[in-house]
Amino acid sequence: MKRRPLFAAGFGLLAATGRASAQAGPVRTHALSLLGEPSLPRDFPHWPWVNPEAPKGGEVALTALGSFDSFNPFILRGTSAVGLSNLYDSLLVQSADEASTEYAHLAEWVEVPADRRGVSFELREAVRWHDGRPITAEDVVWTFEALRTHGRPFYRSYWADVTEVVAESPRRVTFRFRNDENRELALILGQLQVLPKHWWEGRDFARPLLEVPLGSGPYRLERFEAGRSLTLRRVEDYWARDLNTRRGTNNFDAIRFEYFRDATVAFEAFKAGQIDFRTENVARNWSTGYDFPAVRRELVKRDTIRHELPTGMQAFVVNLRRPMFADARVREALVNLFDFEWLNANIFFGLYARTNSYFSNSELASSGLPEGREKEILEGFRGRVPESVFTTEFRLPTTDGSGNNRDGLRRALELMRQAGWTVRDRRLVNAQGQRFEFEILLNGATFERIALPYVQWLARLGIEARVRTVDPAQYQVRTDAFDYDMTIDVLGQSLSPGNEQRDYFTCARAREQGSQNVAGICDPAIDELVELVIAAPDRQELIHRTRALDRVLLHHHYVIPNWHLRAFWVAYWDKFGRPERSPRYGLGFPDSWWVDPARERAIGEARRGL
Known part of the structure; x- marks a missing residue:
């Protein structure tokens, strides 16, 4: 993606x-x-x-x-x-x-x-x-x-x-x-x-x-x-x-x-020997899709190759340029309706880990409550960042994986009520009677099996979400023009983040078509935190400043975090x-x-x- x-x-x-x-x-x-x-x-x-x-x-x-x-x-x-x-x-x-x-x-x-x-x-x-x-x-x-x-x-x-x-x-x-x-x-x-x-x-x-x-x-x-x-x-x-x-x-x-044109057809071409090598990113395929004659005859090999790369953030990303997503309580409600544990148990064969940071799988990820130098940095932004940054450890909601996410539904409903949305005739509407509805834009069928269950979970709260799948060329044009309500994106990170954070998170890039600020984030405090990261004088200070940025981003609930894998899955003739x-x-x-x-x-x- x-x-x-x-x-x-x-x-x-x-x-x-x-x-x-x-x-x-x-x-x-x-x-x-x-x-x-x-x-x-x-x-x-x-x-x-x-x-x-x-x-x-x-x-x-x-x-x-x-x-x-x-x-x-x-x-x-x-x-x-x-x-x-x-x-x-x-x-x-x-x-x-x-x-x-x-x-x-x-x-x-x-x-x-x-x-x-x-x-x-x-x-x-x-x-x-x-x-x-x-x-x-x-x-x-x-x-x-x-x-x-x-x-x-x-x-x-x-x-x-x-x-x-x-x-x-x-x-x-x-x-x-x-x-x-x-x-x-x-x-x-x-x-x-x-x-x-x-x-x-x-x-x-x-x-x-x-x-x-x-x-x-x-x-x-x-x-x-x-x-x-x-x-x-x-x-x-x-x-x-x-x-x-x-x-x-x-x-x-x-x-x-x-x-x-289609990932399924591409997989069939690999199985037929028309393609020599593929990296697999679908857990279902990795678990069940490689039982074909060439594998059984050991003509096709599979391997899990471990790496030490930061895994960054893959997520459902809301477009803040749409007024319906302006309230952080609305965005947090959408997070609570996403049932990762059910997906991991029923679709991913338990192979993935939940992503809890924009800098996951690295020492740059925030955790617990801020303390020491990180807290000192954040104190300079008190009143300009969510107060929960100082008082509440960021934790994504978890479920028992049964598919019955009642606690998440209750939390989401209360957050939506606080933001001015109520359920009438099984529809979530605002004071003007306008329904809460949006489109999830995808660039291929692979993520439909993730987006469609999410659509069903949203419907339980009266939200009407639709999945729109387009080809990669159309997807590129639409995302470059910020023509979407929600999409799935990957914010890749390195072990030493810097200038690219401007393209991800700053006001200037939120307005510039073709930028990587997919969410449309525009917050002066985040702009300043990004500049602090870029200007970090040494490694230890970079870690503190990046954790502070990470923590503020997480508490704004700009994304519904997905999952990550700490290895490459590869198959080859x-x-x-x-x-x-x-x-x-x-x-x-x-x-x-x-x-x-x-x-x-x-x-x-x-x-x-x-």
């Missing part, structure tokens, strides 16, 4: 040689980290979790849902194809084994001044576009300005504290910052995927396009059928093929994405080799897996016998 990729985020910047602020002059380094010293030296041979001798070759077929009409994923217009991040390189590369740590890639060196009011990147001499032309600092400047001017609103909020970007030489680019308080900004800019200025000249960056774009990454777009499929081909003379950040990765000769372990903060597929020729031959022969 996630609508667009997120970047890492964080707090105070440390370089491989120590804190920039502690140095007499600028720090020149091969890596940046927000949580401590990077663990790998400049000359590390390869990522610790990859097989540097992994063979190259073979093709992998993957699933995509919906359709596409553009190869420009950076703008609001159009529906972008999947997999396009493989076409471009970034200045730095995120380590999947370290939290909020990035290593030099396009850039050979990173330089952080002592005052932390900027960052410079020096490009490697070898960096090239697929047409053979060198990647230059001018490309970096052009990319930054194009994205900030014409790209999704996310870029403008994420880079709001950049005042200037300058190409100081063909290989050196410098970004200057508004102040030294945005301590993650250098790392954020390292994530910039650089685009070719010379290729885009004469083309309108603000428009969707179905022309094969020029890139610099490990793959190029080889062929496509608009809306139905696309194939990426590994670049044999890729400039970074022997670089430590790429050795042992990008092992498939081709990655093919096949589009399906047994044609792959894989490293001995996965990275701590990622799946490792498709980057570090490879096609095993012997297994592929055996699978091919066995498929003919099915």
Whole structure:
């Protein structure tokens, strides 16, 4: 359900040689980290979790849902194809084994001044576009300005504290910052995927396009059928093929994405051998859907791969731009009517845990009552945040799982009465006799089995809710325009939250179409808390400030929290080799897996016998 990729985020910047602020002059380094010293030296041979001798070759077929009409994923217009991040390189590369740590890639060196009011990147001499032309600092400047001017609103909020970007030489680019308080900004800019200025000249960056774009990454777009499929081909003379950040990765000769309108049809294609690998996110499928001949013959493997990622917040999200949801008591009533325990017992096979925080599965999650430094921070907002923040531990209501949620119904009815709603003739109405009714917008049938029981529970209180399922393209258009009453969204989080919180929770983004402020949250106190998180001077202060933000968000009841899983569920045809372990903060597929020729031959022969 996630609508667009997120970047890492964080707090105070440390370089491989120590804190920039502690140095007499600028720090020149091969890596940046927000949580401590990077663990790998400049000359590390390869990522610790990859097989540097992994063979190259073979093709992998993957699933995509919906359709596409553009190869420009950076703008609001159009529906972008999947997999396009493989076409471009970034200045730095995120380590999947370290939290909020990035290593030099396009850039050979990173330089952080002592005052932390900027960052410079020096490009490697070898960096090239697929047409053979060198990647230059001018490309970096052009990319930054194009994205900030014409790209999704996310870029403008994420880079709001950049005042200037300058190409100081063909290989050196410098970004200057508004102040030294945005301590993650250098790392954020390292994530910039650089685009070719010379290729885009004469083309309108603000428009969707179905022309094969020029890139610099490990793959190029080889062929496509608009809306139905696309194939990426590994670049044999890729400039970074022997670089430590790429050795042992990008092992498939081709990655093919096949589009399906429906997730059920996509699953059937996997079972038939048309798709090679899938991540499963439906508990029912995981528990009962993999009893088919290829599994019984051990041609298809399943695995549960544990991870240490924060799980963020998946939830039913109300649109505060709709007056009916303006009262927090109404929103809390909707929370009380949601019976997670029944869902977990009857639909999820008991596999999920309830999400109680916007920063779940991390030390950043609030709990209990505020105390110590967190309470001190919140005291500065007393009278501007719910009083329950100080007096009541946030706990989601629980049931016995029987489906008879009488306590929740009573609490919800009382909250609705306090907010001016009463039940007349089995309908919940306000003083003007207007019925409480709304639509739940979904982008696929998978969540209908969750939304429909919720509709029934709402009906017990006289609320008329309707489920509207649209295709992913329609869903993107409607959510970008905030054209919904309620929907399901995922607010992904990292171990070091920062600038992306502006896009999630602030007034400025509540008004800007295409932002990730799905709920439409606009509260000056929350705006200030977000800025405190971004400006946290050290890790411990970041934890206190994030917990304070989390607690205030929870007590406003903006969302009906769903659930999370602390592992990846994966299923695949047994044609792959894989490293001995996965990275701590990622799946490792498709980057570090490879096609095993012997297994592929055996699978091919066995498929003919099915």
